[in-house]
Amino acid sequence: MPSYSAPQREFRFVLDEVLRLETHATLPAYAELSPETIRTFLEGSAAICEGEALPLNQRGDIEGCKWKDGEVTTPNGFANAYREFARNGWIGLQFDTQYGGKGLPGILAECFYEMLCSANMAFSGFIDLSEAVFTAIYSHGSQELKDTYLPKLAEGEWTGAMHLTEAHAGSDLGLIRTRAERQADGSYRIFGEKIFITNAEHDLTDNIVNLVVARLPGAPLGSRGLSLFVVPKLLVAGGDAPARRNAVRCISLEQKMGLKAAPTGTYSYDGATGYLVGDEHDGLKPMFVMVNDARLGVAIQGLAIAEVAMQNALAYTGERLQGRPPSHSKAAPDVAVPIIEHPDVRKMLKEMQAFTEAGRGLALWAALQIDISKQHPDNEERRRAASLAALMTPVLKSYFTDKGFKVADLCIQCHGGHGYVRDMGVEQFLRDVRVTRLYEGTNGIQALDLIRRKVVADRGAAINQFIEMVRNGLDKGTRNGETDVLEQGMQAAIKELDTVTQWMVAEGRNPEDHAAGAGDYLDLLGLVAMGWMWLSMANAACTAMAEDHDDHDFYQRKVSTAGFFADRLLPEASLLAKRAMLGSGDLACV
């Protein structure tokens, strides 16, 4: 069975030494954060994720979920483990205390989600999706909806699910046909059918808070005619009256490539009772709150799978004896060394580290921006942070899930034939993480969102803010010569990014060219962001080493991996830049 040990030292490095959370005490939720409270939080988080969620991961994959007469049974142990998380207060970490949340900074909740997802991605969804649903109701729901649903979600007594996709409406939500009818009592009745709905029927909790996107009579065509409804599994009457089953029903489950312990199914609404969230025909607003939250969650999934895959690759290659690297060529032919000593294996491991460690830095930086956007006393700081978070959300979703898949793939490769065998358990990482590039908007959709809504629509304002931030970091210079190559590479890469951005936002640019270059542009931005984080991390490591910190190997490895990134990965920037500006001319003939 695969192993996992939460990388607490890595988290602390990013939080304490790179992002230096202590310097953000103006945020109310950060006021009482110290390295000690962070350490305690991380220890507790690691303990429950490793202790309760990890042991169920492989079993969950093998058992899968079972459907019978509309009821779904999750794998053995899932319901108990969920109750353990709820009982110990690991649900609703960053929710408002007014509604039963724990009021922690979002950045700490994100550390927890990463650990949980590394330990058991399928299980993590039962907790993670509730967050997206909470956030949508919290931001746009009526007071009555908030009072009814938020405390139950925050305490984990109920879970949440998002109902968007229909058979003919995936990326194109404007095609949604599920319809809603207004009732005399102010509620609505929902009719229709949706597919690929995750965690909307299970045996972990009695009730499930479904958020369903539907269309009212007379609504405008397309996505601007959508409305959002709370459609609970159980209709809770006031007082002690028994709950009544709502007419939302799981009619089948999909057999999937992976994520088998998370039930994904088709749902029908036969006049189900629903309650409007936000205004009629204005469902896009709460939906995007929910979807953006979910997209960052998916980015974390990519990162989390990369972490656990990397850990298992390091462990296996350190133990597996096979062959002699050139440096041992004089050894007897029946002497074999751990394969981690072979340069080609080391290259795979370094690539895994290069993504995973900077990915964590970026993910937590993004979480910090969101915390700032919500809590900073200064209006301009909030706006600026919100703009950076919005810009980077599609980038992190797409880049992290692509790289998470790559790392999971490298993990299999490091295991040789053993990686292909189910018992070893690492091929599950690849099957599980594959879905992250598809759901919550395919990665192609993320790239279009980035280029159209986040770059071209504001004529480059947000991206220029990002570029300026990265340039400022470069101008500061490094503390010694160890990061010169990375710095030079970043100077060139940021120039490429600037050039492509100008090309994209240029007056009269053909939208077909935006679309053709969107994916390469997103990858370029992701790569530059990674380089920026590596530079920040290498600088923090150099600072620590200069202060004669006792963890010298840890810091030296950071500087080394920053060099690897600069040598082998960052040079792709110019290739991506060229491709991004090719336009769509060569795509005419398929």
Add this chain to the structure above:
Amino acid sequence: MPSYSAPQREFRFVLDEVLRLETHATLPAYAELSPETIRTFLEGSAAICEGEALPLNQRGDIEGCKWKDGEVTTPNGFANAYREFARNGWIGLQFDTQYGGKGLPGILAECFYEMLCSANMAFSGFIDLSEAVFTAIYSHGSQELKDTYLPKLAEGEWTGAMHLTEAHAGSDLGLIRTRAERQADGSYRIFGEKIFITNAEHDLTDNIVNLVVARLPGAPLGSRGLSLFVVPKLLVAGGDAPARRNAVRCISLEQKMGLKAAPTGTYSYDGATGYLVGDEHDGLKPMFVMVNDARLGVAIQGLAIAEVAMQNALAYTGERLQGRPPSHSKAAPDVAVPIIEHPDVRKMLKEMQAFTEAGRGLALWAALQIDISKQHPDNEERRRAASLAALMTPVLKSYFTDKGFKVADLCIQCHGGHGYVRDMGVEQFLRDVRVTRLYEGTNGIQALDLIRRKVVADRGAAINQFIEMVRNGLDKGTRNGETDVLEQGMQAAIKELDTVTQWMVAEGRNPEDHAAGAGDYLDLLGLVAMGWMWLSMANAACTAMAEDHDDHDFYQRKVSTAGFFADRLLPEASLLAKRAMLGSGDLACV
């Protein structure tokens, strides 16, 4: 269920117009080849692969193989289908007629294997592995072994299997411990256990011809002390005496990520009777004959999965209605177009075509070299072709399986969430093809084989021959301006390849640097080979169009995809070249 239609037009284009088989009539097996005989062969091949093997593919994945008391049951229909292939003469296509083979050129057999593998990769192994076993016995076996085993293999009455890997000896065959003891009657007894052995127990045929690598007492340490033995499942006595079960036994089957219809298991040899192939302690020779044959077979698997994945992506994206590309921005918001009209989807499809079509060209070119190396009347021509085939074998194995995986992955991406669902059937392509990067030597091992044995060991002789061949093709010039960009890109890329080659073979180069750059070097060589093939294909297409051929769209698409390759894929050459020459310095600290 996924569809597959053998790309007969593509095969004919490569055979008739690019490689122009008619010009190779000096090879005895090619003497009677004409476009008409080729067309007839391809039609027959397509008919049986589509008709018999394809319908069993998804079912085979779902049913898998079953083990009970040492016996293995293949999925329903496999045994019948196998008999259909044997009965209709589709086994032993290129084997010597002296031993019951059909005596066809290897290049035609390869067309058949690609189709078979696209239709059903797991099933194809039952036929493909027999070829490797036939070839090893044919090249190094005694006359008695040949007479006993080859006709049965050629007619498909028996199948073959290769037994190499042991739990502690995968990439490093020198660690093999299975031992052999010489008997008074000239036979041997085999003792030991091996893992990850494919198709060595099944219900398709009564007997199975196992080739087992083992070590004799007093053998030198390492791979130079290995011997190869035929260890048949059934020991056939002379005349009408009943066959006796040999002491080779399947003790368990693996649960794998994919290729579930191909039984992969652990085997024990409890004094099993074996017959030496070649000389004692000299098993490497016949083993490499077998392994090289199998490696090209694995390359074809990568290509074949790419083809079927591409076909399904084209079909789905042509039907699935979703969104409006920028060019349709004025359409009503509830009007959706086939997603093939979106530039980002087209880019994925073009990338799939760019690999698959040139990959086929290269694979068939390699098969032609092997045919020349065996049959050409001129000694120097034979030597030259053999040298090119040996050079390109690890390249094709690694490059084609990496790209085949990439194309299978893009196919899922083109399907969105539907690609993740088992019923759609395309995620099976990715799970099946994943193993091709691991077995018959991981792709990392291929890269080391290339750099050490094929490039450095002969001080660049073979690779320089390849470079010269490509340069000659460039100097010929193209027939019009349509391939200028590709030609210029190739001029630059071949220069990069030359530079890196000189760097690699330079006196005193550290072997650690060879190992660190091996993978990038292989990818660079693969990319240059693809570019060379695109240029050849574009030129053939231009010739046909100039002659006013009636299939204008077909040829125009070739020129267009060559342009796409030149614009978007070939520029990676300089990045790969730089990486290949970085050395191993930055890999020190993992």
